[in-house]
Amino acid sequence: MTPTQPADAGATTETIAGIISAHAHLEGPLLPMLHALQDEFGYVPAEAHAPLCKALKITAAELKGVLSFYHDFKDRPHGRHVLKICRAEACQSVGGTAMAEHLLAKLGLDWHGTTPDGALTVEPVYCLGMCACAPAAMVDETLIGRLDESRLNKALKSVGVRATGAEVSA
Amino acid sequence: MKIYVPMDSAAKALGADEVAEAIRAEVEMRGLEAEIVRNGTRGMIWLEPLVEIDMDGERLAYGPISEDDVPALLDGKIEALGKVEDMPFFARQTRLTFGRCGLIDPLSLADYEVHGGLAGLRRAIAMPQDAIIDEVKLSGLRGRGGAGFPTGIKWDTVRLAKAPQKYIVCNADEGDSGTFADRMIMEGDPFTLIEGMAIAGLGCGATKGYVYTRSEYPDAVAVMRRAIEIARGAGVLGADVLGSGRAFDMEVRVGAGAYVCGEETSLLNSLEGKRGVVRAKPPLPALEGFLGRPTVVNNVISLATVPVIFAKGAEHYANFGLGRSKGTMPIQIAGNVKFGGLFETAFGMSLGELVNDIAGGTASGRPVKAVQVGGPLGAYLHPDQFDTPFGYEEFDGQKALIGHAGIVVFDDTADMLSMARFAMEFCAVESCGKCTPCRIGAVRGVETIDRIKEGDESAIPLLTDLCETMVDGSLCALGGFTPYPVMSALRHFPEDFTSQKEAAE
Ligand SMILES: Cc1cc2nc3c(=O)[nH]c(=O)nc-3n(C[C@H](O)[C@H](O)[C@H](O)COP(=O)(O)O)c2cc1C
Ligand code: SF4
Ligand code: FES
Ligand code: FES
Numbered sequence: 015m016t017p018t019q020p021a022d023a024g025a026t027t028e029t030i031a032g033i034i035s036a037h038a039h040l041e042g043p044l045l046p047m048l049h050a051l052q053d054e055f056g057y058v059p060a061e062a063h064a065p066l067c068k069a070l071k072i073t074a075a076e077l078k079g080v081l082s083f084y085h086d087f088k089d090r091p092h093g094r095h096v097l098k099i100c101r102a103e104a105c106q107s108v109g110g111t112a113m114a115e116h117l118l119a120k121l122g123l124d125w126h127g128t129t130p131d132g133a134l135t136v137e138p139v140y141c142l143g144m145c146a147c148a149p150a151a152m153v154d155e156t157l158i159g160r161l162d163e164s165r166l167n168k169a170l171k172s173v174g175v176r177a178t179g180a181e182v183s184a
Numbered sequence: 185m186k187i188y189v190p191m192d193s194a195a196k197a198l199g200a201d202e203v204a205e206a207i208r209a210e211v212e213m214r215g216l217e218a219e220i221v222r223n224g225t226r227g228m229i230w231l232e233p234l235v236e237i238d239m240d241g242e243r244l245a246y247g248p249i250s251e252d253d254v255p256a257l258l259d260g261k262i263e264a265l266g267k268v269e270d271m272p273f274f275a276r277q278t279r280l281t282f283g284r285c286g287l288i289d290p291l292s293l294a295d296y297e298v299h300g301g302l303a304g305l306r307r308a309i310a311m312p313q314d315a316i317i318d319e320v321k322l323s324g325l326r327g328r329g330g331a332g333f334p335t336g337i338k339w340d341t342v343r344l345a346k347a348p349q350k351y352i353v354c355n356a357d358e359g360d361s362g363t364f365a366d367r368m369i370m371e372g373d374p375f376t377l378i379e380g381m382a383i384a385g386l387g388c389g390a391t392k393g394y395v396y397t398r399s400e401y402p403d404a405v406a407v408m409r410r411a412i413e414i415a416r417g418a419g420v421l422g423a424d425v426l427g428s429g430r431a432f433d434m435e436v437r438v439g440a441g442a443y444v445c446g447e448e449t450s451l452l453n454s455l456e457g458k459r460g461v462v463r464a465k466p467p468l469p470a471l472e473g474f475l476g477r478p479t480v481v482n483n484v485i486s487l488a489t490v491p492v493i494f495a496k497g498a499e500h501y502a503n504f505g506l507g508r509s510k511g512t513m514p515i516q517i518a519g520n521v522k523f524g525g526l527f528e529t530a531f532g533m534s535l536g537e538l539v540n541d542i543a544g545g546t547a548s549g550r551p552v553k554a555v556q557v558g559g560p561l562g563a564y565l566h567p568d569q570f571d572t573p574f575g576y577e578e579f580d581g582q583k584a585l586i587g588h589a590g591i592v593v594f595d596d597t598a599d600m601l602s603m604a605r606f607a608m609e610f611c612a613v614e615s616c617g618k619c620t621p622c623r624i625g626a627v628r629g630v631e632t633i634d635r636i637k638e639g640d641e642s643a644i645p646l647l648t649d650l651c652e653t654m655v656d657g658s659l660c661a662l663g664g665f666t667p668y669p670v671m672s673a674l675r676h677f678p679e680d681f682t683s684q685k686e687a688a689e
Pocket of ligand 2 (some may be wrong): 622
């Protein structure tokens with residue numbers, strides 16, 4: 015899942031059409047389409063709205079309603095990597111709140127914030143199913159149990175992000 | 185020699201992939217004859233990564249193992265914990281639903297069959313539909329997703345509904361803090377869920393199934409998808425299930441980060457590609473569910489328990505348990521505990537035994553202050569309530585619920601006013617917005633608790649009133665049950681709601 019900026023409009027239109035037609039045979043195809051679009055572009059590009067509505071025979075308002083309902087779907091590019099830190103009860107019971115605050119301060123970010131170079135976005139999440147080895151976090155699709163600063167830094171490093179949240183190559 | 189290194193995502197979050205890679209490299213360097221198997225977890229998460237080495241027919245456990253331990257491990261210099269089956273945390277369990285989890289390669293259908301898999305489905309194929317339903321009814325199985333509704337009755341409603349297309353939908357949205365049983369079985373024994381759904385399909389006359397799970401569970405999604413392909417390839421799924429002449433197939437769908445989509449009607453809307461807003465009942469999903477057609481919606485554990493019921497017989501299953509809580513429950517022990525993990529046991533063990541004995545008390549070594557059972561909508565229980573046996577009615581009698589059976593332990597540093605505030609905040613964030621008591625009430629709840637925190641004791645009766653309104657006026661259990669954690673915190677820990685101002689001064 016490495017979000018990329020659309021290179022040129024023609025390619026985007028074609029890619030969007032391809033994603034839509036690849037999922038059109040499903041029962042209830044909208045969420046699978048939106049996930050596939052987001053996997054491709056890192057967000058659901060506005061260019062996809064009209065073709066989605068046309069393919070699924072829904073109104074722009076209905077589509078907007080769906081996009082705004084779900085926490086996952088983004089309408090603009092966010093960080094190239096996403097750090098999700100769990101805020102739920104089991105993580106709180108072992109100092110997760112203080113740990114999250116500490117890590118946010120280290121990164122100089124607030125919840126939903128993105129580093130200046132666009133490398134990393136931090137988001138809250140409510141339970142990652144890691145409650146027996148809490149506190150927990152996830153960098154892209156890599157999970158971290160018994161979260162602390164060094165374990166986070168190791169996970170960030172594995173996707174090419176420094177402890178400061180900046181990209182190694184940048 | 186076989187070396188087992190779990191691929192469960194909790195084990196991976198603690199370094200299992202690195203350990204597996206280090207073992208592979210070391211085995212190659214030493215020129216050893218060893219097969220590395222990525223199994224599920226045995227559920228003793230405090231010991232993960234837990235490596236098992238099977239040599240000369242004896243399978244011994246070692247853990248937690250780090251990458252750096254690997255050379256010593258292969259030198260035989262690390263002391264074994266013994267056989268998993270002999271370890272106290274494991275030996276005290278009754279593993280029915282989780283019998284194979286951690287034992288076998290999750291993606292080997294051959295292993296699955298050797299360990300009793302598909303026996304239940306073969307038996308069900310030979311039974312008429314009503315006999316399948318009767319077997320489920322006789323087992324006493326109740327929904328493991330939270331509400332505890334009898335599974336057999338739900339299936340019967342779908343079976344009797346007339347429609348050209350019916351569905352089996354597996355609710356794998358597991359959003360409750362403190363729970364991970366659904367994830368663990370999907371990653372550790374996915375064929376059990378597939379087999380359970382196929383039996384449900386045969387019993388109800390449904391030919392299509394969906395597993396709706398969370399985007400926070402990428403590993404479970406990948407394992408389930410692969411397992412479905414394998415099952416299809418082997419004729420367990422498809423147009424002719426195990427040569428029965430009857431069809432059943434299924435696919436995995438992924439949610440998009442909305443807790444409320446675990447509510448069954450919200451889930452169905454989401455599956456249809458709509459906003460995950462809760463639907464009013466009636467109509468029941470059993471009659472008008474996915475795309476308006478008769479649909480079974482069951483939790484992962486409900487469905488994954490069906491194969492063992494059919495393999496061993498309903499009576500065998502029903503003989504475990506307490507009163508109307510029959511069979512076993514995979515209890516998920518989480519939070520501030522020494523021994524966190526999955527503990528499957530017959531209903532009836534007391535909460536105190538679970539917390540103090542099985543979980544070993546707190547990890548911090550401090551006294552236990554409170555235990556939240558049943559996720560973010562579950563009550564906080566006080567150690568005074570530790571005699572309560574683990575059962576649906578028994579917890580109800582304590583104004584509590586067992587829900588999906590996650591228990592989260594807090595030590596005496598926990599501030600229960602903050603926990604009550606969090607419950608309201610969570611409800612406000614996750615509300616689907618359909619009804620006012622939940623959508624607005626939760627926001628007011630946060631504000632009211634903030635007033636109490638600032639020392640305004642007149643806000644306490646307001647909070648109580650607000651909770652009553654939410655209980656009475658909410659359409660679903662998000663708004664309707666958020667008062668459980670809030671009111672239980674207030675009831676059992678009043679000192680956290682009154683001394684705030686003095687403490688601050
Ligand atoms: C807010 C909310 C969230 C829920 N989340 C889940 C969930 O994640 N998994 C689940 O199985 N049931 C969940 N439920 C319960 C479902 O609505 C439903 O009762 C269940 O899927 C039925 O399956 P069962 O009978 O096998 O338990 C939730 C209910 C509410 C109100
Ligand atoms: S109680 Fe809350 S989540 Fe449930 S239907 Fe009402 S607004 Fe939606
Ligand atoms: S509560 Fe944080 S992982 Fe479950
Ligand atoms: S906008 Fe949904 S209840 Fe008014």
